[in-house]
Amino acid sequence: MRIDVVSIFPEYLAALDLSLIGKARREKLLDLNVHDLRDYTHDRHRTVDDTPYGGGAGMVMKPEPWGAALARIATESPVSNAPLGDKPILIVPSPAGAVFDQEMAYELAEAQHLAFACGRYEGIDERVLEYASEAFDVRPVSIGDYVLNGGEVAVLAMVEAIGRLIPGVIGNPESLIEESHSDGLLEYPVYTKPGTWEGREVPEVLLSGNHGKIARFRRNKQLERTATRRPDLIVQLDASTLNRHDRDT
Numbered sequence: 441m442r443i444d445v446v447s448i449f450p451e452y453l454a455a456l457d458l459s460l461i462g463k464a465r466r467e468k469l470l471d472l473n474v475h476d477l478r479d480y481t482h483d484r485h486r487t488v489d490d491t492p493y494g495g496g497a498g499m500v501m502k503p504e505p506w507g508a509a510l511a512r513i514a515t516e517s518p519v520s521n522a523p524l525g526d527k528p529i530l531i532v533p534s535p536a537g538a539v540f541d542q543e544m545a546y547e548l549a550e551a552q553h554l555a556f557a558c559g560r561y562e563g564i565d566e567r568v569l570e571y572a573s574e575a576f577d578v579r580p581v582s583i584g585d586y587v588l589n590g591g592e593v594a595v596l597a598m599v600e601a602i603g604r605l606i607p608g609v610i611g612n613p614e615s616l617i618e619e620s621h622s623d624g625l626l627e628y629p630v631y632t633k634p635g636t637w638e639g640r641e642v643p644e645v646l647l648s649g650n651h652g653k654i655a656r657f658r659r660n661k662q663l664e665r666t667a668t669r670r671p672d673l674i675v676q677l678d679a680s681t682l683n684r685h686d687r688d689t
């Protein structure tokens with residue numbers, strides 16, 4: 441997978457050189473390119489923003505640098521020149537976007553080429569998204585119902601959530617099976633040595649070696665946690681998921 445990220449703070453994305461995503465880049469599982477939007481300006485001050493038409497607080501990101509950056513990325517895309525004529529996907533982090541979730545992460549992990557446009561100030565001139573839709577499948581996406589100062593934090597979260605789903609990135613793919621949201625429920629609690637810590641014991645069933653009982657204990661903990669912490673997820677569960685847990689714990 442190729443990923444391109446455009447930002448006026450490219451150093452914000454340095455975290456993507458670390459840990460599993462950094463390892464995936466070094467092992468060529470991920471071709472991740474970070475671009476400084478200011479490299480696509482032509483004035484002495486490398487200007488990327490201006491006052492909003494119609495008035496209002498703050499500044500808006502100018503269209504010209506974005507147009508040049510996205511045009512460059514589109515021409516380099518391994519997808520847009522493909523015979524099928526697919527388009528690379530352009531994710532535009534925005535408080536006004538569709539909410540990013542695990543289902544979207546799985547969908548985007550299938551893409552050959554993702555580009556991310558990190559806005560700042562009050563956002564990017566809307567004409568950029570219209571222009572980009574000629575060469576990209578443009579997706580405004582939000583990572584949650586709160587307001588950040590720009591798109592970079594959202595890109596870090598999405599690239600990690602998507603990147604870890606790419607085959608070979610996570611050492612043990614089994615660990616992807618039982619994590620939160622993989623089956624519509626929150627994950628169960630985990631424990632490790634020592635067996636007693638600060639007077640607190642590990643649940644005895646986990647020491648029993650009875651895999652059936654352990655599975656039931658964990659399932660019930662998933663349901664218990666989801667019902668108390670995310671009741672909104674419970675209503676979305678189908679009967680088979682809810683009835684799969686056993687009363688015998």
Ligand SMILES: N#Cc1c(-c2ccc3ccn(Cc4ccc(CN5CCCCC5)cc4)c3c2)n[nH]c1N
Pocket residue numbers: 532533534535558559560561562563564581582583584585586587588589590591594
């Ligand atoms: N993903 C994600 C995000 C973001 C996010 C993503 C990208 C940018 C680019 C700039 N900002 C800051 C910002 C955004 C909106 C406003 C409100 N204005 C009101 C008047 C009309 C214009 C907009 C102010 C400042 C961003 C925030 N926040 N929260 C998420 N989950």
